[in-house]
Structures are given as C-alpha cells and as structure tokens.
Amino acid sequence: MFKFISAIRKEALILLRDKAGLIIVFLMPMVLIIIMSLLQEVGYSSINRETQVEVLFLDHDNDSLGIKIRRGLMGSNYFNLLDSLNGKPLTETEIKEAVKKGDYVIGIVIPPGVTKKIRSNVSIMVAQTLEGFGLYNTVLFGDIPLARADTINIYFDPTVKLTFKNTILSSLKQYNYQIESEMIFTTFNHEMAKAFPTYQPPDLVFKDAVEFHEVFPSYHKVEKIPNTAQHNVPAWAVFAMFFIIIPLTSSMIVEREEGSMFRMMAMPVNYLLLLMAKVFVYLIVCFFQTLLMILAGIYILPLFNAEALVLGNQIFALVVMTIISALAALGYGIMVGTLATTHQQAAAFGAVSIIIMAALGGLWVPMYLMAPAMQHVATLSPLNWALSGYYDIFIRGAGVVEILPESAKLLGFFFISVIITGLYMRVNNPMSK
C-alpha cells in the first residue's frame, strides 16, 4: 500500500507539473463540448428566430393554398420566407439558380390557380356525392372532368438532410389536405343550402380532432423534458474520457523509452501495481474532466443561448457511472500503452480506435438512425455502454440499479483489458513481477 501511495504521489506530481498537458486534458474537452453542443443545437434542435432557415417563396396562387402554406411555414418559427432578392421580386428561374449555387437551401414555387383547381375538383366531388341523393340538378358540374393535379415545385440543395426534406414535404402535404377538407365541408354546406332553403349552414370551425402529447417515460421523476444538452454533454464527456488514453499511453511509453521502466522492473515492486497507481491518478483526472464538462453544460451553454444541461436527481448514479466509464477508458489505455512499442503507434492506434468506437457507439449518429446490422455492432462498443448509462441517468432518470447492466459491461471491459496487459507482460517478460 505504501509503495502504491508513493507511486500515486509521483504520478500526480508529474501530471500537475505538465501545465500544457493539464490544459489539454481539462480545457480542450470543455471547448469541444461547447462547440459540438452549439453545432448540434443549430442542426437538430430548437431553431429559433436567430437560426431560422431562409426559404425562397414564390406564390403565384395568391389564394387559399398559397396563403395557408405561407402562414403555416412562418408560424412554425423554423423558416424565414423571402419573396424578393436584392429588392426585386423573385422568379422561378432565380430561385432555381440561387439553390443550385448553394446560396439558399430551399425554394418553393406555388403555381397560379392551384387553389382554383382544388376548389373546382372539390365541387365536382361534392356534386358527384350529392347525385346519389337525387340532388344532381341543383349543381351544374355535369360532365366536367376532374382537373389534373397541379405541381408545386420545391427546390432543395442536395446537401439538405433527408429528415429535414421529409419534414418540409409532409408539412406542405398537410396544408394541402387541410385546404381540401375545409373546401369539401364549405362546398357541401353551400350546396345543401341551395337544395334545402330552410337549411342553415353552421359556421364551421376547423380544428384538430386529435392532440399530440409528448411523454418521456423515466425510471424516476425527471424534472424537465430532455433537451439537446442532455444528449450532447454525456456523449462528448464519454468521448473525452476515452481520449485520456493519449496522455496515459504517452506517459507509459516515455517511462519505457527513458529507462525508468527498466529500473522499476529491476526493483522489488509489482509493475502492475505501478500501472494501477497511474490508473488511479488518471481516474481522478477523468472525474474532474467530466465534472467540468457537466458544469459547462449547466452554466456555460446557456450563455450561448443553448439549452442548459439538467442534472436531475440521480447524482450518486452519475458519480458511479463516471468512475466506471473512466476505469474502462483507462483499462483500455494501459492495454494500448503496453502493446504499442512507439509513441506513434500508441497515438495513432489509440486515437483512431477511439474515433471508430465512438462512431460505432452512437456518439455521433444516434443508434436508431443506424442500419439494423450496425445497431448490433454499436452494442459492442464500450463507448456505447458508457453513453447508454449516462442517457439512462440524464434522460430516463435511472438510478444505480438501472445502470447495473452498463456498469457490469464497462467493469468487465476494464478487467479484461488489465488481464490482457498482465498476460502480455508475462508472455513477453515472464520474470517480471
């Protein structure tokens, strides 16, 4: 124990005297989390007045559908509709060019008379319906065929995300259905009034029959609806935590290259004990690194108009998950540091393997968006286990019991990494103790 404490003191002194290293370990992850959260906030979350998407909008219809689409899009707060460019009214050719150049990502052109066609078609459909009641002669649409559907051209920049494109298209379709429904009822009433003079058509108020209520099931009481910070802070905290392997492996290889390891292997001390002292010190670093990132999520992100991280009430589970995730990262670090023979090997393999495990683990692309096969692969990544644990705590209000499966997998990963390290050292250096 006394040798272990001495080794911890040595590691701590070395780390504390490396000012540049400390800045990298503590400051860079905070910068990372702020930048990535702000980017994600704009990309996926609450697009507000300042971050509205500009839409080139040309309304040749100037009737119900055009007005409905304009109001609907503007009312969503996601879009800022532009009718003119450089003070001149837009033309369809200009819209096409502007989107082609990438100056704008969306342009919508509503053709002339589209509402009239809808109205005409609705009247014919109503008339055909009323014919069945012997009321055909009250209307005069006899043999007029249904008008062909008009085309609303929507110009998209090729880089626009599929989900965003689908949202726009479904909104436009929804406005069209609403207009049609309203017209059907209005026309029907109108014709009924003509057929039955005593019929008093009601003032129709169109409202949604079904309301949607968002519910986020959780293990315990969660005080606030999850926001992007709830996703981003743990994701990037896990990423930064695993990146600790770069300074860790570097310190191991420096000891080997500068001869300290040679001396220590000839001393009456178990080298694994010295490695565990290193792990202990870096564990504290990981803990404070994560704490700083959480504090950045709570106090710094709101300064940039981003949503703040809500810590919830499962603090003990959060501490447990942080320690266990850090252990998994450090176990992997000592394994890479032992197996690698040079700085270059350790840095390149360490960094690339973390990036691959992060990508596979759903840190960059949510798992539910992955192909089914990749979703299975994702569950093999330790970063995914750590992230799932944090999600359980931050988003689902999970406690220590609920995060046991993830904790067990991460601890298992730590022990397997340490065992592989020990076996490798024994095989390559059987006399070392």
Next chain:
Amino acid sequence: MSERPIIEIKELTKFYKGNDAPAINNISLDIFQNEIFGLLGPNGAGKTTTISILCGLFPPTRGEVFIDGMELRSNLDRIKHIIGVVPQDLALYPTLTAMENLTFFGNMYGLKGKDLQDRINDYLKVFGLEKAARKKVTTYSGGMKRRVNLIAGLLHRPKVLFLDEPTVGIDVQSRMVILDYLNEINKLGTTIIYTSHYMEEAENLCSRVAIVDRGKIISIGNPKELLREHPEFKNLENIFLHLTGKEMRD
C-alpha cells in the same frame, strides 16, 4: 576479493525474437564477492543483454544464474532486494526534483521516513548535489543527472551493483566522483558489475574484466594479467582492438 562466487552464470544463451544469431552465446562465468568486474565489448556484443538477464528483466533462452546462492528465476523477489541497477539511460523523471525522484525510488525498495531522508541527504552530499536537491532534474547538467542516476541504484545499499556505462557522456570531474565512490563502496563490500567503452577507466577500476564479442567471452582476467599475456600491447584498449577487430559495429 572473496573466493565465494556471488554470481554464477552457467551456459547462458539468449536469442531475441526474429534473430538467428544469439545475443549471448553459452556464457559461463563466476563473479566473486567484492569484485569490480568489467564487461567490455563493442556495440552489440551482449553486455546490456547479460546485465538485463542478471537483473531479472527478461529470461535467458537457456542457462542458469545464481545470485548470492539463490537461483534467479525462483528467487527473483529476494534477489531484487539485494541488487542495485544503474541503467545506461538516465532513468529519472525530469519534471521531478532529485529529492522527489530519489524518495520515489527509495520507497520502491521499501525505504521510508527519516532513514530514507538521511540516506538521500548523505548521498546528495557525497555527490555534490545537496544544493540542487530541490531543483527539477530537467535543469541539471549531464554529469548531475548521471550522479542522481547512480544514487537511485545505491539507496538501498545493494550487495551487488550493476552499472551499465555509468560514466558515458559526462565531464571528468563527475567521472572522478563516481569512480572514487564506486571504489569506496566496493571496499565496504559491494560487488560491482560494470560495462563501459572506456578501456582506461576499466583498466584502473576493475579487478577483473571479460572482453565479450558477438555474445561470447573471448578473454577474461585481471587487466594486469591480460597485459602480461599480451606483452606486444601497451594497454587494455590495444588488446581489446586486437581481440575484437577494428571493424565498426552497429
């Protein structure tokens, strides 16, 4: 010099992975208590490999080693307590002070408290480092670093001290201090096994030397005896060149 071998090396052979030629080839050797034994040889002769095996860093491919009567592999923990190692590299932490480095290495030998601090202070005084004790090693000259490197191997007062080129790249003054101290502790009972490229240094310091080349001992004896055996040469360096050749080694 005692007649009791403190180190017995029997048919020691070491092959490294991927190398057809052995790094050391069937070496048998006794080193006696209180000897200063020099292992001399050109680059790649097998000196560092021999010392690494004797310190328990890795096993031989074949052969046996006994230190102080104990078989090396089965008594490694006990043997590590009685041997000291001064590696060729400056095996120190540059951002720690000499005091912090030595406290850590002393702790690893189980030394602590006032006993350790007294030992460190004594050695720092002997090697003229007491004023620099609390400065970071990175600010030291090459000679100062070599002296701290040596102290780290001496703190636990080992019975057997292995020195791998302890005076390489240092000034004459530092070299004199180191060699004088090695002579002093040898007189007090420490057996020293020492490698060097400095033939004159070895000639003056060692009670016996072994000239090794391509993993084999090609000559062994007291430097003065070797000079008597080769009267055509005026010093050990000429004998060394005669035995190992003038061809440059990797």
